[in-house]
């Protein structure tokens with residue numbers, strides 16, 4: 602019998618703490634944190650792991666760690682308070698059990714990979730964070746890769762390119778997982794994930810599986826149909842179909858070098874904060890730079906001096922610092938150029954009422 606390690610919080614009143622007056626959920630459109638400056642955690646954080654083993658209907662034991670897992674340790678920005686429940690899953694069976702458990706107990710949940718595109722709130726998350734580490738890779742035919750959704754996207758890009766297949770060279774240097782990249786339709790250098798997806802295996806909220814063929818999936822610029830699926834539990838695995846190419850390995854190296862010189866590697870960021878505005882021929886980074894905002898900071902949050910669309914946690918940034926910086930930059934760019942930037946990063950509201958709050962609203 603497999604065990605799922607669930608990290609969680611020890612207080613009894615995690616779920617009963619008074620909610621903000623207006624707890625309507627604002628995702629990706631307006632950023633308003635439920636508290637202003639003083640941070641009161643959703644759950645009292647304790648360093649001692651309080652494990653709580655739950656026997657699920659399918660017989661699997663889930664070890665919930667209650668309220669001791671800080672989201673800042675799960676996010677590339679290094680921001681975020683405790684979550685009520687935490688569980689790390691290493692295979693499909695564990696993932697399904699965790700989702701079923703949340704579903705049956707009406708616990709809101711979010712699946713995360715490397716947390717490299719998420720802004721968590723200092724209040725934490727009043728629900729269950731499922732950390733996906735389903736990391737298999739199978740390749741039974743040249744150029745065809747079936748990959749677990751928790752597999753590192755960067756590693757996949759390197760492996761395919763080094764084996765002489767084109768389509769995922771851009772993935773080199775992207776610090777997310779295959780699931781996160783598919784959900785976000787990650788891309789760079791004129792390539793995107795959707796170009797090489799052949800099919801996607803998902804599990805729904807009720808624990809049932811489905812395989813979706815690429816032809817039935819409508820991806821867009823940094824978006825995917827998964828953001829709008831009401832009953833999506835999680836992406837479980839993705840099949841990629843790549844074409845042979847003698848120059849893929851060289852391109853991978855070029856792209857990695859381009860990143861090295863143009864991005865604040867080693868700093869705490871979430872990649873590009875804003876999507877590039879459509880049909881303008883000018884990147885969000887250029888607009889922010891032209892607005893004179895490189896190096897601008899709010900508390901510990903700062904516009905990178907190297908790449909203006911990367912905002913970095915220069916030390917001790919709160920979620921509110923980052924939200925304020927995002928709002929400020931949006932306003933300035935709008936005032937100066939009349940362009941309304943749209944966020945690419947996802948803000949995870951601590952009290953989202955939705956069972957699966959990571960959907961694009």
Ligand SMILES: Cc1cc2nc3c(=O)[nH]c(=O)nc-3n(C[C@H](O)[C@H](O)[C@H](O)COP(=O)(O)OP(=O)(O)OC[C@H]3O[C@@H](n4cnc5c(N)ncnc54)[C@H](O)[C@@H]3O)c2cc1C
Nearest residue numbers: 714715716717718777778780781782787788836871872959
């Ligand atoms: C230094 C740096 C460079 C970056 N460069 C790029 C770039 O060039 N191009 C680019 O597009 N992005 C880039 N990013 C952003 C980010 O790495 C990508 O969007 C990545 O694909 C996110 O993957 P993740 O596993 O970290 O997702 P997370 O941040 O963990 O999650 C993102 C969203 O996907 C959902 N999700 C994650 N896994 C699953 C799953 N298995 N099933 C269903 N939903 C899931 C989450 O719920 C969440 O809503 C960069 C980030 C950093 C820090």
